Amino acid sequence: MSKTKILASAQDVENAFYDALERADLELMMSIWADDEEIVCVHPGGPRLIGYVAIRDAWRKIFEHGNRLEIRILHLSKVTTPFAVMHSVLEEIRVRLKSDLMAPVAATNLYVRGAMGWRMVSHHASPVPPLPAEPANEPPKVLH
Amino acid sequence: MSKTKILASAQDVENAFYDALERADLELMMSIWADDEEIVCVHPGGPRLIGYVAIRDAWRKIFEHGNRLEIRILHLSKVTTPFAVMHSVLEEIRVRLKSDLMAPVAATNLYVRGAMGWRMVSHHASPVPPLPAEPANEPPKVLH
Numbered sequence: 001m002s003k004t005k006i007l008a009s010a011q012d013v014e015n016a017f018y019d020a021l022e023r024a025d026l027e028l029m030m031s032i033w034a035d036d037e038e039i040v041c042v043h044p045g046g047p048r049l050i051g052y053v054a055i056r057d058a059w060r061k062i063f064e065h066g067n068r069l070e071i072r073i074l075h076l077s078k079v080t081t082p083f084a085v086m087h088s089v090l091e092e093i094r095v096r097l098k099s100d101l102m103a104p105v106a107a108t109n110l111y112v113r114g115a116m117g118w119r120m121v122s123h124h125a126s127p128v129p130p131l132p133a134e135p136a137n138e139p140p141k142v143l144h
Numbered sequence: 145m146s147k148t149k150i151l152a153s154a155q156d157v158e159n160a161f162y163d164a165l166e167r168a169d170l171e172l173m174m175s176i177w178a179d180d181e182e183i184v185c186v187h188p189g190g191p192r193l194i195g196y197v198a199i200r201d202a203w204r205k206i207f208e209h210g211n212r213l214e215i216r217i218l219h220l221s222k223v224t225t226p227f228a229v230m231h232s233v234l235e236e237i238r239v240r241l242k243s244d245l246m247a248p249v250a251a252t253n254l255y256v257r258g259a260m261g262w263r264m265v266s267h268h269a270s271p272v273p274p275l276p277a278e279p280a281n282e283p284p285k286v287l288h
Contacts, residue, residue, distance in 0.1 A: 084228035108268040126270030
C-alpha cells in the first residue's frame with residue numbers, strides 16, 4: 001500500500017494496522033498513520049512515543065527483533081464522529097508457532113479523516129488482567 | 145457541577161476530570177462522562193471497563209478505598225477535529241502527604257462534542273517507564 005492510498009473508513013485503517021503488525025511490514029504500518037507531529041503510540045509497557053519519526057523508529061525495532069505474532073481482535077467498542085472514530089479492542093496475542101497466549105492487551109485506537117481518507121492518529125496498548133473463562137468452559141450446571 | 149452543565153471545550157472537561165480525581169468526587173467525575181454504553185475506561189493495570197454503569201462503579205470503589213492523590217499533567221499532545229478531541233498526557237501522581245512519586249502514567253483521553261457540550265468518552269491510562277531526569281538535575285557540563 002502506498003502512503004497516498006485513500007483509506008475509505010476507520011475500519012479499513014484498523015484492518016491494515018493489524019495486518020501490518022502480523023506481517024511485520026514497516027512500510028504498510030507507516031502508510032496507515034497520519035504524517036503528523038502530534039500522533040501518539042504507546043506499546044504495552046513501553047514509553048509514550050510522539051510524532052511520526054519516533055513511532056516509525058519503534059516499529060522498525062519491534063519488527064527487526066521481535067517474534068512474529070498472530071492477533072485476534074475481540075470485543076470492539078466504538079465511538080463515531082464525522083471526522084474521528086475511536087475503536088477500543090482487546091487483542092488476544094499469540095507468538096506464531098507457539099501455543100501459549102500472551103496476556104490480553106487493551107488497545108484504544110483513534111482514526112481521523114483527512115484529505116487522503118482515514119489515518120491512525122493514536123494507538124495506546126497496555127496489558128489487562130486475563131479475561132474470565134468463556135461460559136462453555138465451565139462445568140455444566142445441574143438444575144435439579 | 146450538575147450533569148446538565150454545558151462544558152464549552154475539551155480542556156474544560158479535562159480540567160474537571162483531574163479535579164474530580166484529586167477530590168475523589170464521584171458526582172463531579174461522572175458529570176463529565178458521556179452517558180453512553182460505548183464509553184471506555186482503563187485504569188492502570190485494571191481491566192477495560194465499558195459503559196457508564198461499569199465506569200461509575202469502578203470510580204466509586206477507587207474513591208471509597210483509595211488514597212487521595214495529587215496529579216500533575218505533563219507533556220500534552222493533542223489532536224483536534226470539529227466533534228472530537230484527543231489529549232495524550234503524562235500524569236505525575238503523588239499520594240497526598242507522602243513525598244514519593246508513583247510511576248508515571250500515560251493517559252489517552254478522548255472528548256466528544258454533543259448537545260450538552262463536550263464530554264469524555266474514553267480514558268486509557270497505563271504505567272510507563274520513569275521519565276529521564278530533567279537537564280537541570282544533571283551535573284553541569286564543563287566545556288574546557
